[in-house]
Amino acid sequence: MDYILFIKKKINSFLGKESNATSRKITKGLIWTFLGTAISKGFFLLAFVVIARIISVEDYGKIGLLRSFINTFTFFSLASFGVTANKYLAINKENNKILASRIYSSTRLLVFILSLFILLVSVIFLEDITIYVVGDATLKTEVLLSSFAIFFASLNGLQMGALSGLEKFNKISKVHIVNGLLSLPLLCLGAYYKGVLGVIVALLLVNIAIWLCSAFFLHRGLKEFGITFRLDNFGDSIKIVKSFTLPSFLGGVMMSPVILYCNSLLVNYSSDGFEELGFYNAAFLYSSIVSILIGIVGQVFYPFSMKFFNKKNAKFDFVNIFTSYILGIILCFPLLCFPDLFMKIFGEDYEGSTTTLILVVLSTIVIAHRQGIARNFAAGDFMWWSLLSNSFWAVNVIFWCYFFLEDGAVGRAAAFFIAYLINTLVFIPFYIRKKLITRSLVFSKFHLGIISSLFIGVCTFYYLDSIFLRIFLFMGLTSFIILCFYKWFNKYTQYA
Template sequence: MNIKSVYKKIVGSGSQEKIIKGVFWSFLGTLISKGFAFIALFLVARILSVQEYGKLGLLQSYINTFTLFSLASFGVTATKYLAIYNNEDKKKASEIFSLTRIFVFILSSFILILSYFFNDAICEYIVGDPNLKSEVLICGAAIYFSSLNGLQVGALAGLQNFKSISIVNIVNGVLSLPLIIISAYHYGIKGVVVSLAIINFSIWACSAILLKKELLKNQLFFTVKNLRKHFDTLYHFSLPSFLSSIMLAPVVLICNSFLIKYNTAGYYELGIYNAAFNFSQVGTILIGIIGQVFYPMAMQNFGKNNRKFDFFNINNSYIIGILIFLPIVSLPDLFAGFYGIKYENNNMYYSVMFVGLSSIVIAQRQGIARNFAAGNFMWFSVFSNLIWAATTILSCYLLISKGSIGRSLAFFIGYITNTILFIPFYINKKLIDKKLLLSKEHLLLIFCILISNLIFTLIDNLFFRIIITIVFLVLCLMIFKNWFKSYIKNG
């Protein structure tokens, strides 16, 4: 048996081969990118004071918020329509991508100009520190290149070229680790912000080169003709997708601003929260890998009653989320200890716990979110996220005196409330099979998560908690396996 036949036997063919190869390249790139970035931010937290780390977190949320404004979900639009039309109608695929490219360039340039003219106002009302004017200006450049890169990576995902995306992510990770650490050590917050601008420029240039090659390979081209007829596509998909996704980053920014304005130890508490939130980003490494591969496939398979695909599309992120975050929920003191003694306190422990719980809920919703896009229910998604945003902001305002704990608890309240309220809608619109949401196996998983949440509060001995956590992880895997068999057999 030769190497090629062994490869085919292991990997398979068709959609199975696409998934495995896509996951491999996405895993490699995302592991290096997110992993190195997490290590860098972890070390930065040890280099800077807690208050300085809070300010850096606020600047990062500013970059993330206005990157979303500039990108306006056109990256997701490029992913969806290139996945659908690349093989069926190359002219239409080229026109829609060209339209998204023009809009992102205009929006990114507009945001860059506004950030320059309204620098003083941004420092005072958003960042909350007039002494960060130069840092905010540098953030404008980071936003500009981050937005352009987001569109290009979205297009590569739509063309299912995960190898190129992996290369972009590897460049990101290789640059992030040394640049951010060295700049933080020698130049503090300003050094980190300059590093972010340099990194975003570098990955934009890398993705531009790779995308150009991929477009030529697929015989896709840039054009300014016949674009008006696709405005309807932007209205029905891009606009609601933008309004839906844009709520997250501004809510983060608003809640961070609440913390620094209405809590006497605002920057300190925000530093604690940002350190806790970094653990959530670890989970996005694997969840993002799977999601990136499944997104274009969800566009192609929605409504086709492919039960195996439906099961894994809905639950792959969920089980990964449980495996990653259940230990964080039950062992928050163990994970907080990685940051050093200045983070070893109850504020950090309970913030880590609530961040972990929120991350599990977010992971559970990933497959449903893909089906929102695939089924063209984006305006309903806007309404759903609007309810989440209002609930989260109100909860944060009411809990602001609790500092980082209140900040993290507010997000958990927002996510769990929104999920419960919209269960009837998910089922009615067939965004998720009722058997995948209200099954006994799912209820058992929820029970395991709730019990894990009590372990830290009720048991002091760390060794006992580690043993119990391992038992629960094994139990969750067994439940997931039986759930899959039952769903396929009784479908």
């Protein structure tokens, strides 16, 4: 309890006394989010480490590609509908229950239709998808089961977005806890007895379970706020949803298939493509969990970003923009300094993937920096500009994937890091001009110090053999990064 009171006190001081009610909600949301995510993603990470030791690197790559297939078409069917439900429930759940009901109902219906359509298409073109997308004709049953997993994952994604809009963060946490408690035993047992097929069966069962769980909590939450399923004035609701959702939908449709395409490109380029993807997936596993954690923390801030956008609250702006960035650095910096130690947990077959891991981790940090800005894209209704940004990224990443095609897993990781970095640098002037972020939250001596520390951290791995010296420098650099953020916060809130 002392730690919780300490966190509450700090967030109160960040947001100001006039925002105590908001800070209490954010604090509760963050505590519940971290609790649920720590259990869920911790067990998930452990499960896939165990799986890596049970099956071959090639089979691990197959599982990675099938997961990419699931994620891609889940994003396609869900697109930004979860975000739409989040936004309009957050804004209207108390003051305009009729509008909240209509928007939620229309998004729910559209997600169901899209999810069902994708399921039917996957079944009809099962053989083609198995051969041309997954790249292995023997995985037809696994692809079919993955298609059903996509259906339930999409429905669950909408429900989780709606729960966030209702600020039911404790319920979201409980869904994540159920996810973690089921994932660890089911995934490990599935891999042990049935290999790739067993893992996909386990993923399907977990998705069904958490869909049922989130549906139960959402039903109670909607009832509490008096929000009902209603499709009257459906045309008007669709117009509202389309104006916000369409550009984000197109952006999501663009990004997810690009990731799947790049994975398929890596698999189909050479005879050991699945093995290279296995190396990449091992390196990507921790970073994917960090990205999910950052996204879930973003769910806590999302409804408040809708309310406080352009309200000139310097303390909230700093916390909103940089919480994901700080969290990303804290979780990723140890891997930049000690990638060799992390890869050892997967077994000796994976120990040569340290450079791949470093590049993946750097990409994750760049993504974390963009998360707060992305919330302001939605809050300020700049979703068409977000689509332009995603389009530019997609062209970049495909180009660099072809450029580094011969470098296998390292090339795949390098392509994504370069594409994310270029995209961020090109669009920073737009972010500033549209007031999605202030200039002083980008160009600062403190930011330069943080970036330099990350670079030095990478160099410690490549140029220092002594693990004790690396630990000493890691502790010093970590302290310096924390000091930079602290000084940056004080200066920004003092003069903003």
